[in-house]
Amino acid sequence: MTWRRVLVWARRVTLGLLALTAAFLGLVPIGRYLARAGFEEGKILARRQPIAAIIADSATDAVLRAKLQLVLDARQFALDSLGLHASTLVLVLSAAYRDSLAFRTWWFPVIGSVPYKGFFDFEQGKREAKAVDSAGFDAVLRPASAFSTLGWFNDPLLPTTLALDTLELANTVIHELVHTTYYAPGQAVFNESLANFVGSRGAERFFRARGQLHAAEEVVRRWDDEMVFGEFWSGLYGALDSAFQAHPGDKPARLIARDTVFARARVHLRTTLAPRLRTMDSTSIARVRLNTAAVMARRIYLTDLSVFERVHRRAGGAIRSTIAELLALARSEPKAPYNAVRRSLGDAIPDSARTTVR
Secondary structure, three states, X not given: OOHHHHHHHHHHHHHHHHHHHHHHHHHOHHHHHHHHHHHHHHHHHHOOOOHHHHHHOOOOOHHHHHHHHHHHHHHHHXXXXXXXXXXXXXXXXXXXXXXXXXXXXXXXXXXXXXXXXXXXXXXXXXXXXXHHHHOOEEEEEEEEOOOOOOOOOOOOOOHHHHOOOHHHHHHHHHHHHHHHHOOOOXXXXXXXXXXXXXXXXXXXXXXXXXXXXXXXXXXXXXHHHHHHHHHHHHHHHHHHHHHHHOOOOOHHHHHHHHHHHHHHHXXXXXXXXXXXXXXXXXXXXXXXXXXXXHHHHHHHHHOOHHHHHHHHHHOOOOHHHHHHHHHHHHHHOOOOHHHHHHHHOOOOOOHHHOOOEO
């Protein structure tokens, strides 16, 4: 085959791949979603301004300047002291089956199946939530103050992130850097729960290193509340699981049992859980939405936080060593990272160790 024929063949293959890609992005629902997400991400990236330049601008408000400097400081602390890597408001949709504890998932290239889907367009997010609900799922559509591109781009700092108080701002910066450091495809529950742990414990160390002991202690109090709330969602998950198993194959009975469990949980929230929480408003706690999607969505961020804490205690409270060990364990068993962590702690692996996805 001559070089001329090779070039003609290569050009035809390239044009064919471009045509297939265009068809995928224009005709297939997931392709249209990815195209729209890429377009919106591109607009955000195109409008970015260097944080250092905004800080140096004399017209920048003092409060904004202080928050931006905190972001840079927290990011540098995460890189230097925690061993992490760096490289708009988003609506996040989660969904679950109404009569079983199973996520409704979406598949994406590179990251695999995930139990949530993000939207830059509010109306599109609302339409998708209604469609998911009409298809027979429980749905939860909630705002997210930040997102990570998993190291593919320099992630933008959004105005909604800057609206957080300084404690949550540092937590969020470190949380998102966890995702650029490590992300196991198809393991969203582990990825997010790990980032939740590292964000909180990392923010605690960040403020202690700055001599801001009051801020560090408040971070600890908030983390303690997260742990308590995580126990509530785990207990609710277990109660629902038992209720569903008591009525196999009988969907009406399963739905009645589900509503009974939620009614009891609502009372528990108001009378037992709320008084234990030191940093969460009891009124908002009493209004927490309860459906299977809410239970599954909370578990994404609050599953087995205690196993991370046990590794942390084993490391003598050294957060950098804890992070390194957790990442090494996760990489040793990427399809079941929780199991790797549990084995390191000498725990038996329960049958329910994996959150159901179908």
